[in-house]
Amino acid sequence: MSKIRIGLDLYGGDNAPESTIQGAIFAFENKFLEDAELVIVGETTEEDKKKLQKYNVSYLEGKNLVDNTTKPTQILKLKESSIYIGCQNMKNSNLNAFVSAGNTGALLTAGTFVAGRLKGIKRPALALALPGKNGKPRILVDAGANAEVKAEHYFDFAREGIAYAKFLGIENPRVGIINIGTEEEKGPQLVKEAAEVLKENNINYIGFVEAREIFDDRFDVLLTDGFTGNNILKTIEGTAYYILNELKSSIKSGGLFTKLGALMMKGSLYSLKGKIDYRQYGGTFFLGVNGHLVKAHGSSDSEAIANALYVAYKASKEDLLSNILI
Amino acid sequence: MSKIRIGLDLYGGDNAPESTIQGAIFAFENKFLEDAELVIVGETTEEDKKKLQKYNVSYLEGKNLVDNTTKPTQILKLKESSIYIGCQNMKNSNLNAFVSAGNTGALLTAGTFVAGRLKGIKRPALALALPGKNGKPRILVDAGANAEVKAEHYFDFAREGIAYAKFLGIENPRVGIINIGTEEEKGPQLVKEAAEVLKENNINYIGFVEAREIFDDRFDVLLTDGFTGNNILKTIEGTAYYILNELKSSIKSGGLFTKLGALMMKGSLYSLKGKIDYRQYGGTFFLGVNGHLVKAHGSSDSEAIANALYVAYKASKEDLLSNILI
Known part of the structure; x- marks a missing residue:
């Protein structure tokens, strides 16, 4: 071919x-x-x-x-x-x-x-590019394919995410595992074992990453199970919609000054909407x-x-x- | 006393x-x-x-x-x-x-x-009030106390969340379990079993809820394990910060018109910041x-x-x- x-x-x-x-x-x-x-x-x-x-x-x-x-x-x-x-x-x-x-x-x-x-x-996964600070995308794997996973599957997720990150021009992507704290002893057994799996392999594994850091520039590839990944993705979506709607209704109920201000800021508000709409990135790979x-x-x-x-x-x-x- | x-x-x-x-x-x-x-x-x-x-x-x-x-x-x-x-x-x-x-x-x-x-x-849990549409709060349980849970613990989480919701003036709170789809057959075994546990008890259990609905008015109490709950919470935080920062930098790099507009909208932007800052709700209960x-x-x-x-x-x-x- x-x-x-x-x-x-x-x-x-x-x-x-x-x-x-x-x-x-x-x-x-x-x-x-x-x-x-x-x-x-x-x-x-x-x-x-x-x-x-x-x-x-x-x-x-x-x-x-x-x-x-x-x-x-x-x-x-x-x-x-x-x-x-x-x-x-x-x-x-x-x-x-x-x-x-x-x-x-x-x-x-x-x-x-x-x-x-x-x-x-063993486990193909959904890999998604999220917007990030400095215009650099970051990859979330698994974004929802595997609701139940084992530690060994994180090695598959890592390779899938790294491949996607490289495709987007990121050299030697930094890999993190999403956890509820960055300290090694934090979190459920599964993520601790997953960290060991990644350390044993030739991967640029940095450590645990908290979900509040998703948009930051400390990691390029964020690994998690498909249940958590899908929830994170939908939380981003729900939060973004909520914020934009609140902004819209506060403009609506605001005075003339507010409305005029919003009109003058229209460009900025639109570009914001574009930035947080991960769908513009055009789809999710099942890698x-x-x-x-x-x-x-x-x-x-x-x-x-x-x-x-x-x-x-x-x-x-x-x-x-x-x-x-x- | x-x-x-x-x-x-x-x-x-x-x-x-x-x-x-x-x-x-x-x-x-x-x-x-x-x-x-x-x-x-x-x-x-x-x-x-x-x-x-x-x-x-x-x-x-x-x-x-x-x-x-x-x-x-x-x-x-x-x-x-x-x-x-x-x-x-x-x-x-x-x-x-x-x-x-x-x-x-x-x-x-x-x-x-x-x-x-x-x-x-058996399982005390972190219960948190999130802002929601129509000014009504909704309760997230467990927001991070129990990283590993069993289906039966959802009954504890439900009672804790309901108590908090009632305290906030919500009569007969509607309870949902966070899942990656609303259909009964979706998601990991744990949440399916948890749904059965709630159905067997005298609780106003509505069904599964997707994380994108967190801010909507279909549920009052949202149940999940502490790992997922904490990740959801931190994702909300990360997303809100990211959006506000993007808005800020787009105002900064914008022309005079944009800046003037932002000034005129200042009140709305501030009230937005307040609305999405769940910390203003003053703490999380360990119930x-x-x-x-x-x-x-x-x-x-x-x-x-x-x-x-x-x-x-x-x-x-x-x-x-x-x-x-x-």
Whole structure:
């Protein structure tokens, strides 16, 4: 396979398939995919195909069989579903990457068991780039794939996170384990054992990190179990929304001066909103499987889909996965 | 004991003992303690006693033996420490409440083993009031006391959280368990079992709640293990600081218009800062022990100490603890 081929799930996500098609157009118009071929997996209508005919797009048949009620393991029987087909084509090396905004559990299961795990990796995990001080991103692994983990899995998470960090241009990424204190004796047995596992391996392991430091510049890769990671992620989201809403309502209930002030600050307030919206980073990698599997947010609009495609393309071009097995 | 007696740890916290003494003065000047007697536990200087002589203050001897390096279990041997003495006096019913900004681990251990657990409670826990939409607080339990828990402990956490919610005026508090999805089959075994435990008991249990809903008005009491709870709390803190800092630096680097706008919005921005600073709520209860044990934040200034005293006084007066055993 010489040409890069990026798969895109036509289905899944609150705004699909419109957002998928529009996202593809947005990606091509903005040259996000450069010389790559986009492969839309679904039952694309002739009308939509017409919209895309001037771009480098091909099609794979895949059915719309998965929704929010689909249980993770069910996907293994839905062999005609777009998610299954997408993952299968990564396994066959027919696709370098696959982007989907669909059911997370189903996608991760298909990633693990249809695309299959990379040799040497027991636990693929969701790796997410968060904004950080100085404009530098930091990577959170596992952001929600593995609700129950063992200490040894932190070594997988570390390699996955490091690969992602390197892909984002961070040399020799500093790795920390999220804990409720930075002292070695703090926290549950699991994280203490995980720290030992990392120390035994050739990793730039710095120590424990408290969640309040997530946005600071002391660590590049933050490791935790999928339960905690997902809670942290959703807490960031909930807090950011709460703060922006409080600000909005205080502007609304404020006097003319406040309203005028807000208007004058509009640019700053918008750029703030952009900075804390991690979704603009364009998707989360499910790392550790055969292929660059990108989970786009369920509420992705066309721009978010285009960003996810961009990330998938860049990861494929630079072969992010080759960094995992160190 | 007819009169309410509130103990205050002279030591502990970054700004002690100055913040402690000033906090006491602030509390009296603002009538936070009404008719209660304040009992300062420490080695109060004559100079400080003079500052407090016009208020209703008495003193208990206690030494400054605990710092950030003190391990939790060490406190049990430090019988002359202010923390030990404070907890011992709650056990003896000589104090209704004890407020400390000192070492959390030591304080919780002293609470559990020196003050002792309430009958019927296996796991005391940190219960914290977070701001929420519509100005209604919500309670997070456990915010960091128990890093490793069993499903049955969620029943203790629920009763502790409900008691706190009722104390804050919430009738029939709605209880949720924090999980990575709201569907019953989601999440680790522990939270599924915990849900069963709550269903078997006479509790207004609503279901799972995702961390992004923390500030919403669907639940009043949010239950989780101490590891996750502490991470959530610190994530809120980290996110809020990050957002405010980004806003600040975008104002700084903005043009004259932006700066002028910010000036005009100053009131709104300040009130925002207040709303997201959970520390203004004046401390966290360690509930489930004999006495109203309030942990003030380590970085408490005099106003935060005064708020913690106010909360301790009100809880004592209304006998918050009597609500725990339902």
